[in-house]
Amino acid sequence: MKKTMWMVLPLSAAIALAGCSTYNPYTNEQQTSSLAKGAGIGAAVGAVAGATKSGHHRTDKALIGAALGAAAGGGIGYYMDRQEAQLRQKMQGTGVSVSRVGDQIVLNMPGSITFASDSTQLTPQINNALSGVSQVLKEYGDTNINIIGYTDSTGAESYNQRLSQQRAQAVGNYLAQDGVAYNRLNIQGGGEQNPVASNATESGRAQNRRVEITLVPNQG
The missing domain is CATH 1.20.5 (Single alpha-helices involved in coiled-coils or other helix-helix interfaces)
Structure with a gap:
């Protein structure tokens, strides 16, 4: 007993x-x-x-x-x-949202602050935000990093797919150059897939133009 x-x-x-x-x-x-x-x-x-x-x-x-x-x-x-709390602190005032889905953390970087129209060059604003992201990611090495770029449905689908891949790659390159191990990065272009709003309106299309970073705990 x-x-x-x-x-x-x-x-x-x-x-x-x-x-x-x-x-x-x-x-x-x-x-x-x-x-x-x-x-x-x-x-x-x-x-x-x-x-x-x-x-x-x-x-x-x-x-x-x-x-x-x-x-x-x-x-x-x-x-x-702990990782989420630090990211929320770093992302305040940057325009990047932080959300939690189970044990995953999602950073949503809208197109309005990441890239100029039809460009794959990162803006100074998102550079500052990504610097904060990389600081946290380097501290938490047991997190896998999925980076996916998305576009709206305007234009040719093949072009949008390529543009989304290049934008996701630009974000991944920044993180790698700032010291995040490249083998932790999974970089993809989502093109027009997975819209978060209607592509029938300008405000909806603006929401769909984004790069998402999803952080997943490495349970191995």
Whole structure:
């Protein structure tokens, strides 16, 4: 009984993390941290895995699995939480938005601040933002970096595909030249695909002209 109660403690601590929150400087709201979410999910998965083991003391095995799962899930969440907080701080006032999707962080760089019309030359404004991005990326080396360029639907599809690839490449080149390891970069042109707004209006087309950097934790 004592052994079982002792093992309950790490599980209880992991579940208690579900009450943890972080401060979002963009919305001025409290939000549940990914550390808490990851720990909670990890605990649940670990508990199920432990409970399915055959043999005696299934309760003990479930508790051990929950504790180990919480540590693994919370570790990734915490790592990305810290990275997200630093990126939000660096990107304030740059025009680059920072959003979170699970354990992934997405930086949206609209065309209005990245490139002049029909150009692949980075603007001074986005150079300053990318400098801040590279500082964070060099600190967090266990993050894979996906860079995808997008265009609106105006013009030939083949031309837009090529332009989106060249713009994504320009962003990737800047980061590499600023010290981010090139083998971490996955650079693609998305062309007209995945619009975030209607191409029927100028405001919608402006939103679709963008470069997105998606940061994914390396779980290997």
